[in-house]
Amino acid sequence: MKNGMFKKVTLSAAPWLMPWLIRLLGLTMRVTVSDPDGVLDGLRQRPLLIAFWHNRLVMMPWLFRKYFKGGLPGKVMISASRDGQLITDIIKRFDIGTFRGSSSKHGIRAMREMARELEHARFVLAFTPDGPRGPVYQVQPGIIYLAAHSGLPIVPVTYHLSWKWRADSWDQMPLPLPFTRCELVIGKPLRVDAGDDLAVAAGELARRLGN
Numbered sequence: 144m145k146n147g148m149f150k151k152v153t154l155s156a157a158p159w160l161m162p163w164l165i166r167l168l169g170l171t172m173r174v175t176v177s178d179p180d181g182v183l184d185g186l187r188q189r190p191l192l193i194a195f196w197h198n199r200l201v202m203m204p205w206l207f208r209k210y211f212k213g214g215l216p217g218k219v220m221i222s223a224s225r226d227g228q229l230i231t232d233i234i235k236r237f238d239i240g241t242f243r244g245s246s247s248k249h250g251i252r253a254m255r256e257m258a259r260e261l262e263h264a265r266f267v268l269a270f271t272p273d274g275p276r277g278p279v280y281q282v283q284p285g286i287i288y289l290a291a292h293s294g295l296p297i298v299p300v301t302y303h304l305s306w307k308w309r310a311d312s313w314d315q316m317p318l319p320l321p322f323t324r325c326e327l328v329i330g331k332p333l334r335v336d337a338g339d340d341l342a343v344a345a346g347e348l349a350r351r352l353g354n
Contacts, residue, residue: 158232162204165233169205171321176210178329182298186214191267191332192290192297193217194282194348197274198314199301200230204237206302206327207269217267218242220257220285222275240266261293272348279314280354282345290335290344299330299351328353 176183191214195203207217218240221227231241242257257268270286273279290297306323310316319325330351335344 157229158236161233162236165202165205168319168321169202169209172202172319172323172325174206174209174325174327176327176329180329180331182329182332183210186211190215190261190265190295192286192293192295193267193269193300194272194286194297194352195269195300196280196314196352196354197271197277198279198312198316200271200274201316202302202319202325203269203300204234204239207239208237210327211267215266216240217269219269220271224275227275242268257289261289261295272345272352273314277313280349280352282349282352284341284345287335287341287344287348290333291337291339291341294334296332296334297348298332299348300328301330301352302327 178184211217216238219234219242221231221234221241221243223243227243231243234241260266261268268289272282272286286297289295303326304317304319304323305325306320307317308320310318333344333348333351335341
């Protein structure tokens with residue numbers, strides 16, 4: 144009974160506590176940015192698709208708000224599960240919107256909704272292409288499909304931490320320790336045409352994202 148009550152209280156408090164913890168960790172990090180193709184310089188007001196691995200989800204809202212300034216508002220594809228609701232409640236406190244769905248639940252509905260909105264997109268849409276259940280570092284077809292049908296480029300984004308603790312989760316999520324060095328890497332945008340081999344494009348996106 145006590146364990147159940149503790150878990151309920153923790154889950155209720157997480158949407159308020161986690162954003163503050165993420166911001167505090169972010170303020171202690173020593174961040175360098177690698178953007179050889181000048182993606183950040185050319186953001187302005189154009190829509191983009193952004194891809195980052197599921198295990199980079201923790202600090203990505205803070206990094207997006209800090210370094211993707213001057214662009215359009217952000218939205219993220221999030222699982223329709225209970226865990227997805229918790230993530231949604233956390234990232235909305237960074238002024239980032241969500242689409243609810245995944246490759247395993249309500250995915251078709253979410254893809255159709257996104258495809259409609261992308262026709263007149265006024266936002267940056269982010270995916271974790273190996274989420275929500277993996278396999279880790281394996282690109283699922285959703286973001287490739289949207290890129291091929293919208294004509295929008297996919298920008299691969301990742302970060303590397305010098306000091307971290309790895310969670311005991313399917314994706315071995317690296318959790319930053321205070322005062323860690325963080326390298327934010329903005330990769331070369333990937334364009335996918337309607338006639339391209341989607342599997343080949345998925346493999347190329349995975350290569351650009353690295354591990």
